[in-house]
Amino acid sequence: MLRITDLKLPLNHADEALPAAIRDRLRVTPRDLIRYTIARRAHDARDKMDIQLVYSVDVTLKNEDTVLTRFRKDRHVQRTPDTGYRFVTKGGPSYTGPRPVVVGAGPCGLFAGLILAQMGFRPIILDRGKVVRERTKDTWGLWRKSVLNPESNVQFGEGGAGTFSDGKLWSQIKDPRHLGRKVLTEFVKAGAPPEILTEAHPHIGTFRLVTMVESMRETIEALGGEYRFSTRVDGLDVVEEAGTRQLRGLHLSTGDYLEANHVVFAVGHSARDTFEMLHATGVHVEAKPFSIGVRIEHPQSWIDEARFGPCAGHPDLGAAAYSLSHHCKNDRTVYSFCMCPGGTVVAATSEEGRVATNGMSQYSRNERNANSGIVIGIDPARDYPGHPLAGIALQRHWESRAYVAGGSNYKAPAQRIGDLLAGRPSTALGSVIPSYKPGVHMTDLSECLPDFAITALREALPAFGREIPGYDHPDAVLTGVETRTSSPVRITRGDDFVSLNTAGLFPAGEGAGYAGGILSAAVDGIKVAEAVALSLTA
Template sequence: MLRLHEIRLPLDHTEAALPAAILERLGIPASDLLSFKVYKRSPDARKKSAILLSYAVDVELRDDAAVLARFAGKSHIGPTPDMAYRFVARAPENLTERPVIIGFGPCGILAALVLAQMGFRPIVLERGKAVRERTQDTWGLWRKQKLNPESNVQFGEGGAGTFSDGKLYSQIKDPRFLTRKVLDEFVKAGAPEEIQWINRPHIGTFRLVGMVEKMRAEIIALGGEIRFESKVEDIAVDNGQVTGVTVNGEFIPSRHVVLAVGHSARDTFQMVHQRGIYVEAKPFAIGFRIEHPQSLIDACRYGSFAGHELLGAADYKLVHHAKNGRAVYSFCMCPGGTVVAATSEEGRVVTNGMSQYSRNERNANAGLVVNVNPEDFGATPENPLAGMDFQRHWESRAFELGGRNYFAPAQRVGDFLARRPSTQLGSVEPSYKPGVTPTDLSTALPDYVIEAMREAIPAMARQIRGYDLPDAVLTGVETRTSSPIRIKRGPDYQSINTRGLYPGGEGAGYAGGIMSAAVDGIELAEAVALDIVGKA
């Protein structure tokens, strides 16, 4: 088979247009085209007066070799790569040690699934609850202002990605097509098949819940074990080698432990650091959530084609380099979504964004964040966890500004730019639950962050007209963009000073989002399997 890229057709093209375009591109008669399959479809909206659909397709011909030879050197035509996933090892029949996985978010789920598929019968320890119970606890904060510190947006089956837009795209390098393995597993678990070929696929929270349950069931059916409400209290290390973990007072021996906790497992980070496992501070970003009418974003991105069913709700990605040296950028943009309460600690306010599969809510929201560096929060080699204290400080400040009841502080963009407090909100109704308190956000984050954001919003309005809409809403604070630490590992995926510990995913500083965390989980599983069978 061969793959053709950049076949562009009108948005409302007929079913026959795509095969006709393939024949024209290749210069072959219809009898030579045996079959074709869409590999990727994405909108080309560079000209809003004539939005196109751009296809990449895999085609089977009567004589692939002759056509490939004729188009040799052409970047848009080449052989279809082999994207099949192949297991790197199989568990021995006399398997005496079961690997342990700490955390059951995207990284932990894929690590457990692949290890189970290879026969290694992993034991998964998840501090939170199963996904449906966890959902009830999460709604407890959103509806009743009641937080469960162990079962919330951050902790529980599925990880933070369960209460998100369910974005399944990433900018990671993927020479082995591990993202295809992830998508295949998601489809098998109930995701729509379109995620395998549409550009920038997403699933949404409600569908993710059912998928997570099905993947859990497969892990168990293959001999794995999953324990909920099981927070790891200690990791035992003997002479630089992991020997097991303690959970709920029970010691579980294992010389292969995958640490796949999320970016908010602060107590676990403290325990890891206290055990002498190497940890270093890393940059991250902080800011606010910004909400606009989704119709504004659609009109700006798609013009007269806004609302077309093949385009859906429009998204955006914006960056501005401020005069004070800070980068301001949009983060985790959620078309047709809501801003959600995402704290995992009492007395703090944290925001995040979420969408359902339909993406049909009235507002678009995104994190509008500014980079911060270890020197900004006083991290040192002796105190690599200073970023956590920095996050906590601003989350506590947001709790105070919001009224100390888990309401979030909010401000109209017009007031924010004019440097005056908001006393009421305008035409854009904030979606954050349990609610917002109009206020002055100028003291909600460091001065250099506020300064950079005030410069960035009008500049971004030159890319998206109306981005500085006076009634658009800023809601604070967004502090959990990524982990404030990295648990450094070597090329064998093991901690650089603790053998048998495999740190990965967002919490360890090696991923950012569902897809990159899931791919990292596969690679961790492979590293563990190869080490157990002696092929590492």
């Protein structure tokens, strides 16, 4: 089988145009082309008047070797890569060794548990939150009634923070083993739409993620895995053995002690108390960069028209997305983050008396507004030096300020762009209606963001308006604060995926500082699960 890449066709091409383009590209007859399948589909909208669909296709031909020889110097015609997943080892029914433990049931923990279960190691999966449907009810409790459950919310519970997001399933990580394909394949088995295997920028959306997470839990349990919800890890049992710190077990919030010497820590980027516990126990933790900013909202129709022109609304294009970046005179970089077409801005705090925002959308992406984080990069040396956990303190500071600025009732502080640029508080909305629940309080965002962030936003937003007409419209709404872009710490590990100074502890995923988003976290979970499995069978 051969793969052709970068095969371009007009947006409104006929069905027969694709096989015809394949034959023309390979210079073969209809009789030579046995079959073809679409491996990937994207669109090129750089010219709004001539938007094209861009395909990668896998083709089966007569005399493939002859055709491949003809195109041996053409990087767009190659053998189809082998993207199948192969287990690095197997435990199987005869395995009687120690059961591995996975802490956290987000994307990373979910795939670590799944791979370990598929290899026959019967993992125990702990999560401080609740099963996904009960967690969803608690999350809606904050959004609809301003009632926060600190142990069951957007951040904590089965499925992790990614459950209440756009469900984006793409990443820029290097993936030579095609582990991302394994992730997508398992998602399709669990109920995701099959087109995520071919779309260039696949997404799922919250409602579909809920049922998929449930299905994958059932798979893990059928393979001998065990879940324990509402179970937080409150302490580690670490002993010194021949000059090495060795993990022996976990002290749980239930009062139980769980013997364990192979533990995947996939706790997510908001497990602040867990980071504090690990640091106090002597596990090596260091501060890492993250970003801080706001959520911006425009009517989705504005973005569609700006990106797609007369083709806006075409079913093959869907709701338009964007990616923006600007380096400011104050040496700060402002960029778009976690852009959610046709979505909503949601309350994402996990601690009482604080406000944090995130973006979410459903698979249909048909809500009124587009939203995105507009955030400013910060780093430990410059902004929170002196302690590995100083980034957590910084997050808490600005989230507390946002809580007060919003009215101390979990409403979020918000400001119209026109008012922010003019340096005045907002007192009323314009034509753009914000989607944040439980609601917004119009104010001055300089009360809950550092001065350098406000200065950078005032420079970057007009620059973005030159890239996307109308982006800096005076009525566009900014909602604060976005602080959970990534983990503020890294639980350091070596090339063997083991903690630098605590044997048996395997830091993993976004909370440990080794991923960003659903796909990269899931891929990291697979890699760490493989390392655990190899250690168990060594």
